[in-house]
Amino acid sequence: MQLGAIDRASDRPPYRQIADQLRDLIDSGALVAGDKLPSEAVLIEHYGVARMTVRQAVQELRNEGRVVAEHGKGTYVRQPVQVRRLASERFARRHREAGLAAFSVEAQKTGFTPNVDQLEIATGPAAPEIRDRLRLGDDEEVVSRSRRYLADGQPVETAVSYLPASVAAGSRIVEADTGPGGIYARLEDMGFELDHFTEEVSARMPTAEERRRLQLTDGVPVVVLVRTAYDTTGRPLEVCDTLKAAPAYVLEYEVPAR
Amino acid sequence: MQLGAIDRASDRPPYRQIADQLRDLIDSGALVAGDKLPSEAVLIEHYGVARMTVRQAVQELRNEGRVVAEHGKGTYVRQPVQVRRLASERFARRHREAGLAAFSVEAQKTGFTPNVDQLEIATGPAAPEIRDRLRLGDDEEVVSRSRRYLADGQPVETAVSYLPASVAAGSRIVEADTGPGGIYARLEDMGFELDHFTEEVSARMPTAEERRRLQLTDGVPVVVLVRTAYDTTGRPLEVCDTLKAAPAYVLEYEVPAR
DNA sequence: AAGGTCGACTTGTCTAGAGGAGCTACTGAG
DNA sequence: CTCAGTAGCTCCTCTAGACAAGTCGACCTT
Numbered sequence: 001m002q003l004g005a006i007d008r009a010s011d012r013p014p015y016r017q018i019a020d021q022l023r024d025l026i027d028s029g030a031l032v033a034g035d036k037l038p039s040e041a042v043l044i045e046h047y048g049v050a051r052m053t054v055r056q057a058v059q060e061l062r063n064e065g066r067v068v069a070e071h072g073k074g075t076y077v078r079q080p081v082q083v084r085r086l087a088s089e090r091f092a093r094r095h096r097e098a099g100l101a102a103f104s105v106e107a108q109k110t111g112f113t114p115n116v117d118q119l120e121i122a123t124g125p126a127a128p129e130i131r132d133r134l135r136l137g138d139d140e141e142v143v144s145r146s147r148r149y150l151a152d153g154q155p156v157e158t159a160v161s162y163l164p165a166s167v168a169a170g171s172r173i174v175e176a177d178t179g180p181g182g183i184y185a186r187l188e189d190m191g192f193e194l195d196h197f198t199e200e201v202s203a204r205m206p207t208a209e210e211r212r213r214l215q216l217t218d219g220v221p222v223v224v225l226v227r228t229a230y231d232t233t234g235r236p237l238e239v240c241d242t243l244k245a246a247p248a249y250v251l252e253y254e255v256p257a258r
Numbered sequence: 259m260q261l262g263a264i265d266r267a268s269d270r271p272p273y274r275q276i277a278d279q280l281r282d283l284i285d286s287g288a289l290v291a292g293d294k295l296p297s298e299a300v301l302i303e304h305y306g307v308a309r310m311t312v313r314q315a316v317q318e319l320r321n322e323g324r325v326v327a328e329h330g331k332g333t334y335v336r337q338p339v340q341v342r343r344l345a346s347e348r349f350a351r352r353h354r355e356a357g358l359a360a361f362s363v364e365a366q367k368t369g370f371t372p373n374v375d376q377l378e379i380a381t382g383p384a385a386p387e388i389r390d391r392l393r394l395g396d397d398e399e400v401v402s403r404s405r406r407y408l409a410d411g412q413p414v415e416t417a418v419s420y421l422p423a424s425v426a427a428g429s430r431i432v433e434a435d436t437g438p439g440g441i442y443a444r445l446e447d448m449g450f451e452l453d454h455f456t457e458e459v460s461a462r463m464p465t466a467e468e469r470r471r472l473q474l475t476d477g478v479p480v481v482v483l484v485r486t487a488y489d490t491t492g493r494p495l496e497v498c499d500t501l502k503a504a505p506a507y508v509l510e511y512e513v514p515a516r
Numbered sequence: 517a518a519g520g521t522c523g524a525c526t527t528g529t530c531t532a533g534a535g536g537a538g539c540t541a542c543t544g545a546g
Numbered sequence: 547c548t549c550a551g552t553a554g555c556t557c558c559t560c561t562a563g564a565c566a567a568g569t570c571g572a573c574c575t576t
Contacts, residue, residue, distance in 0.1 A: 327557060
């Protein structure tokens with residue numbers, strides 16, 4: 001492990017030069033996931049700078065999601081978690097039925113079957129923001145399905161989806177076991193035209209509340225995925241907020257033939 | 259604008275309490291996009307803490323993407339940039355032809371027609387990583403189309419897409435003006451079956467290099483969207499890296515009927 | 517052998533101060 | 547009036563030090 005020196009004459013401030021060198025260690029493979037960064041004391045000694053300067057350098061790598069600091073232990077190169085899954089089981093099913101081999105292989109290869117850790121289902125009033133997204137009136141109730149997924153024992157995702165109670169009531173949608181095909185299959189059973197619909201996907205930084213929900217260490221950046229699905233007529237049937245506890249993830253969509 | 263006091267007895271450290279109060283000002287609407295945060299000097303005076311403590315609080319909001327610090331001017335509540343676009347023009351066209359009113363309205367409402375600021379097209383060898391994603395051999399050349407989009411004069415997106423030179427050569431794909439329907443329409447003209455295909459969407463934190471490409475202020479968090487499209491046979495025809503200069507964005511997909 | 521204590525090492529938080537550099541508005545000279 | 551200079555504001559970077567708190571292994575006691 002080679003650390004260089006600081007060029008005081010450079011335009012680039014010292015803390016940034018230190019961050020660059022540490023980043024290179026990671027990018028070059030000299031440090032791999034799980035490895036420990038040199039401690040602050042070592043870096044102070046090596047570069048001959050103040051503690052805050054070293055901390056600022058490490059902070060930069062933390063903001064980039066490359067390392068995690070653990071109080072009392074050290075700072076470690078972060079394990080990138082890549083989660084792949086299909087947007088909806090319905091697409092997979094339809095393609096299997098149509099005998100599309102290429103897709104089946106792809107689905108097998110990238111399939112992600114997470115363990116569901118918690119499942120809470122509730123019916124009742126919803127926040128104005130949720131009602132607004134579902135285009136519901138003030139009094140209409142909403143069914144919420146809240147889930148947490150684990151991969152390798154590590155929480156990787158929490159998701160809450162909301163459906164109008166008038167749609168879901170009395171169906172298996174309000175039960176933990178929704179049956180084969182999931183809630184989309186049940187909606188189709190009930191006569192909703194889901195043959196084509198619009199999905200809106202947005203990504204943004206998580207709020208403080210969402211960080212708490214995933215018990216994230218402070219300072220670890222993650223991305224929030226917010227998804228809204230509309231049926232054919234443009235009526236929103238489900239809105240779903242998904243929070244991935246990962247600096248990187250892959251969401252795979254299958255767009256079927258018409 | 260009301261700022262409270264610090265509870266020194268609390269478990270929550272002072273810098274976090276200050277961050278909470280500033281965040282509340284934004285979330286409650288007391289401070290809206292474009293407004294200036296109290297200066298460091300004012301906060302130091304108000305809370306009776308050291309400079310680093312105040313800076314740490316503001317840093318937290320910067321990491322969350324809520325504010326931007328401008329050297330010499332002040333720290334401002336960030337303008338959330340919401341960019342909506344369709345995944346491919348091809349879907350829009352097809353739905354217009356089918357006379358699907360609901361979708362047309364949706365497209366009009368959310369349509370985003372950015373100004374293309376720069377367009378660079380090049381043919382030549384590509385990085386191993388790109389060739390790998392396109393599943394090309396070592397010697398095969400690649401056409402790259404690099405674009406930068408502006409919205410309200412502000413850079414919001416840069417994108418680079420790569421296609422196998424063997425596919426694009428001789429077509430309008432290698433020209434700046436690809437004609438109506440964009441490159442997907444040209445690929446269909448050339449006989450590629452694009453009726454159904456798989457899109458893989460991933461989101462992650464940007465690399466340092468990508469930050470430079472968008473001339474981002476250091477410390478402003480953005481999300482990178484990486485998209486790969488495959489044709490029917492599973493052969494990758496285009497890979498596209500898109501970098502959004504926004505703490506939040508919306509990508510809208512139209513999933514057509516089969 | 518089992519359990520507890522302590523000390524070394526780690527990161528977290530905070531203080532008090534310094535000079536630098538970018539921006540803006542005012543002021544005074546022409 | 548125009549324009550250059552300047553004062554004062556802003557955030558940026560860095561120093562030197564302090565105590566707190568979490569982790570872990572060595573060592574001592576039971």
